[in-house]
């Protein structure tokens with residue numbers, strides 16, 4: 340099976356998929372799509388990812404899109420280690436945590452949304468940064484409460500091993516630091532990130548490790 344990941348080094352949705360591929364020790368090639376040059380909107384990228392996003396995972400030439408759906412596919416085909424539980428209740432809890440980030444923080448801070456704030460409302464850099472930080476703080480505050488209420492298991496959000504919510508958390512915290520969001524108020528999230536950052540699979544997926552040039 341030939342697997343090619345279309346990604347961008349600083350894209351957090353791509354970072355999620357790189358982590359999952361590495362955790363599952365899947366061999367893959369990468370094909371960079373430069374978001375700053377607008378390559379995501381090219382006809383070539385839209386042919387595999389009609390929304391004009393990264394990541395796209397090509398499996399023997401067939402595209403899979405949407406990072407969480409890609410991770411769900413990876414979990415089905417490469418079950419070890421599992422990232423989504425087979426137990427219905429645990430699965431719902433894991434997905435809910437992942438979706439706080441992937442559905443309710445990340446889309447609001449996407450590049451196309453930031454550009455739209457500028458073109459439609461004239462938002463300057465300071466206003467866009469403020470917007471970016473606002474949605475991160477709101478989402479992480481809720482996630483810290485959720486995780487704190489179930490505290491005890493740890494160190495990962497997934498307990499003694501990372502699950503799909505840890506795969507979403509680490510890239511989101513990377514983004515938060517880029518925008519100088521104070522993170523010391525999220526001790527449970529930071530503890531989970533520390534545990535994840537000790538794993539080679541997470542380290543190898545870090546933007547600084549995959550940045551071209």
Ligand SMILES: N[C@@H](CCC(=O)N[C@@H](CS)C(=O)NCC(=O)O)C(=O)O
Nearest residue numbers: 350351352392393405406449450451
């Ligand atoms: N829900 C999608 C989101 C993908 C996404 O937002 N990708 C961003 C990079 S992290 C992107 O390609 N943005 C391009 C743009 O906004 O123009 C997923 O999880 O794959």
